Amino acid sequence: xxAENQNFTIHDLDEFQVRFNVTDAVGSLVSTNSxxxxxxxxxxxxxxxxxxxxxxxxxxVITSPAGLSNVNFGDVSELNIQPTFIDVLxxxxxxxxxxxxxxxxxxxxxxxxxxxxCIFSYANNQTDSVGIATGEITVLQSLFTESNYRK
Amino acid sequence: xxxxxxxxxxxxxxxxxxxxxxxxxxxxxxxxPEYAAWWGLVAGxxxxxxxxxxxAWTNDLAAFGIDAYDASDTHCSVNNTANELVPNAGxxxxxxxxxxxxxxxxxxxxSPLNDGDxxxxxxxxxxxASAGPIYTAQQxxxxxxxxxxxxxxxxxxxxxPYR
Numbered sequence: 001x002x003a004e005n006q007n008f009t010i011h012d013l014d015e016f017q018v019r020f021n022v023t024d025a026v027g028s029l030v031s032t033n034s035x036x037x038x039x040x041x042x043x044x045x046x047x048x049x050x051x052x053x054x055x056x057x058x059x060x061v062i063t064s065p066a067g068l069s070n071v072n073f074g075d076v077s078e079l080n081i082q083p084t085f086i087d088v089l090x091x092x093x094x095x096x097x098x099x100x101x102x103x104x105x106x107x108x109x110x111x112x113x114x115x116x117x118c119i120f121s122y123a124n125n126q127t128d129s130v131g132i133a134t135g136e137i138t139v140l141q142s143l144f145t146e147s148n149y150r151k
Numbered sequence: 152x153x154x155x156x157x158x159x160x161x162x163x164x165x166x167x168x169x170x171x172x173x174x175x176x177x178x179x180x181x182x183x184p185e186y187a188a189w190w191g192l193v194a195g196x197x198x199x200x201x202x203x204x205x206x207a208w209t210n211d212l213a214a215f216g217i218d219a220y221d222a223s224d225t226h227c228s229v230n231n232t233a234n235e236l237v238p239n240a241g242x243x244x245x246x247x248x249x250x251x252x253x254x255x256x257x258x259x260x261x262s263p264l265n266d267g268d269x270x271x272x273x274x275x276x277x278x279x280a281s282a283g284p285i286y287t288a289q290q291x292x293x294x295x296x297x298x299x300x301x302x303x304x305x306x307x308x309x310x311x312p313y314r
Contacts, residue, residue, distance in 0.1 A: 009155065011294070011295035015293065092292075
């Protein structure tokens with residue numbers, strides 16, 4: 001079952017790590033076909049556009065109806081599946097032009113909240129996947145960011 | 152994740168040591184000598200709106216306080232117009248230990264500050280000197296570790312004046 005209300009706080013433009021501990025799995029999370037997917041919405045709703053995405057590898061995309069593709073937000077090394085937990089690293093920026101780092105959730109007013117969600121599959125596909133966790137990220141204003149030192 | 156509400160009170164003329172202790176490992180391997188830290192304080196109870204009144208950082212300006220824009224590192228490109236952290240009258244030193252960041256504050260540091268509330272913030276950043284990604288002095292690898300309010304109050308003995 002997904003662990004809901006996995007809420008946490010960062011400050012504007014922080015690099016941060018998230019660890020999802022899985023306490024009810026049957027066996028290890030690690031297998032050849034293990035895939036995990038973590039995303040952050042553009043606001044506090046799960047139906048909004050994903051502005052940060054991480055996955056440990058390419059995902060078998062459903063073609064009919066069209067599934068969510070593994071857009072190249074971040075390096076696959078930034079989502080790491082371990083036997084009992086899943087780690088995610090978020091830097092300031094990511095490889096592609098749409099950023100995909102913490103700069104993607106830099107608010108114009110503070111504090112602001114963003115919905116996040118972690119999904120796991122033993123079978124490398126979306127139809128056999130399960131929600132691991134959902135929650136909100138609260139982004140606070142940073143003194144050094146406001147003084148234009150951290151950018 | 153940041154430790155919020157790290158509030159404390161200072162009476163006029165007090166000197167003290169401000170020590171932050173890492174309890175959740177922060178980034179990567181936790182806090183330690185491989186980390187750089189900087190701390191700042193502004194007037195009021197919010198991080199917005201006023202310039203830095205006190206600041207402290209580890210290492211020297213050449214190693215850390217500069218804007219270290221690196222266009223070749225597309226994972227972590229700092230805005231090259233970001234401000235440099237420059238010394239002012241309140242600049243002091245921070246020391247990073249095995250699990251703590253220590254900032255020693257004395258009367259001279261606080262002399263420009265009147266009674267009232269001041270927002271303070273500690274930022275940490277891992278500095279790697281070895282091969283691999285060059286983290287040195289890149290502001291974009293940083294994260295806020297602690298924030299809070301410092302309240303400065305009048306002292307009876309200061310007002311007599313004894314101190």
